Amino acid sequence: MQNKNILLLFLLFKLLITTTSKSTIEPCTTSDTCNSLLGYTLYTDLKVSELSSLFQIDPISLLTANSIDISYPDVEHHILPSKLYLKIPIQCSCIDGIRKSVSTNYKIRPSDTLSSIADSIYGGLVSSDQLREANSVTDPNVLDVGQNLVVPLPCTCFNGSDNGLPAIYMSYVVQPLDSLNNIAARYFTTLTDLMNVNAMGTTGISAGDILAIPIPACASKFPKDSADFGLLVPNGSYAITAGHCVQCSRGPRNLNLYCMPASLAVSCSSMQCKSSNLMLGNVTVQQTSGGCNVTSCTYDGIVNGTIATTLTPSLQPRCPGSQEFPPLIAPPTVVPRESLFAPAPSPSSLFDGTDGRSPKSSVVPSTGFTPALGPSGISSGASAACSLVKPLPTLTLTLVLLFVKLMIPVAL
Known part of the structure; x- marks a missing residue:
């Protein structure tokens, strides 16, 4: 019986190791900026203008990043539904030797905590520890209503290319039902490429991990x-x-x-x-x-x-x-039901007209442009070091409790 318990403990330790959160860090030495994306799911119904204010971006850039037709009347005041998955365009800068965006600020409301701001409002793209460090918060339980918080958001540039082809990188928060294979297929890349970009030794991922995903792009x-x-x-x-x-x-x-x-x-x-x-x-x-x-x-x-x-x-x-x-789509009013019970879909699959809406498309003559190749290769500095400190997932806490319970008969 004791041997069985020891074997079970070994398996539990192995699971604990594979569920450690991680994120990609891109070291940098220059002040160059690049366009980057964030994969984000709305935590509540928000107007286009409110969501743009949350990330301090131009509403037009938010709409165009998601192929939403900007010609619809009063489109900036359109209400986007909760749980809608969107790409958020941001500028990626070199701050303290690491690629990240620190241009976003958030004004604290009465019911806010660092955890609710990090996990709910910003969808896990930042951690409460990062918010505390970036704003020198001494007591996370005491927040001043109306205070502006600096919100550091993850981003990568990797020379605007992926394997010699133009690409823009999106920071993606892993969802509970995700697998690395499914994420690779969803965003038209390969498992090998995704692992290389994120400097991963195994395919193990956990909910809350942040991955850099290369999105194929067209270069002028x-x-x-x-x-x-x-x-x-x-x-x-x-x-x-x-x-x-x-x-x-x-x-x-x-x-x-x-x-x-x-x-x-x-x-x-x-x-x-x-x-x-x-x-x-x-x-x-x-x-x-x-x-x-x-x-x-x-x-x-x-x-x-x-x-x-x-x-x-x-x-x-x-x-x-x-x-x-x-096709350009009308501003979304509903979220497809199937996306509520599945891993976050790619933005293009939400807007391909399969959810009952009739997207507007344009037919225009070919212009004959060919894309220019971006810089070859990706940054050799990509690493899986954990700059985003996340709380242990629920599964991990469950395993810890089970471990303690099993340790009692082993000790006896």
Whole structure:
């Protein structure tokens, strides 16, 4: 009997080791910033403007990051439903030698505790210990109502690339029913890549762990003197640039970046290509005996406040069909029932029109852009060191209690 108890204790110790929380740290030495994402589930119903204020971001960037159509009336005051999963775009900076975002501030309310702010309001993206350290809180049980807390949020850059291809990294909080295989499949990456990015020796993950997930992106080829040089558009998103005049998105079935006039374009400079009647995003095709003459008017960045366009003629073996933009959705009003009882889905699966809504889609001519490769490889500094100190999961506490109970007969 004693041997059986010892064997059981060994197995319990092994489980305790594998349920330790972890997160990815990206060391840094420069002041460069990059675009990053947070995977976030709404803790309550919030207006678009309220959620934007919570993370101190532009409401338009929040909507475009989730392919929500910004042309809907009064869209910034639309109420988003509780439990809705969204991508939150943030700027990732180098702070004290580590990539993180510290631009977010939160004003304490009467019923708040550090734990409720960390676990509920910010969805586990920060820990109560981090909040206490970042704000020099001496007594976590005594918070001043109205005080502004600095909220450090996790992010990674990894040179804006993943295995030599453009990517934007999303900080993802592992959910109770998640597995590493399912997360990899959900975000169109491989198990090996996900383990390499997070410097993991095993596939073991626990609820509350924070993983860096590479989201495939489409890179622009704008000249270096353009204000939007280096524009990256992640899968399932679109971008508004040139002073809200131009909308850019990746094709639904390829990595090309396509740009056209934005739906809210006002007070914009000319978007007509010189020496032609074509406007930005337009294309003409003419079938000839030698192939198909294709002429397109493409976006070439915003330079000194002026929208730059390029007229590109080419001869192709066959005439191309119309280019489809990924569908833009109406602001969500409900959360699909199946997502309430399953691991958090990828944002694109929430907005693919399968939940009964009829997403609006745009059909526009192909612009023929090809993505520029980002810097090759990922940062060798990625590690699984635990900067985010999390409370032990419930399962772990249960195992500890069982361990103590079993230790009594063993000691006797």
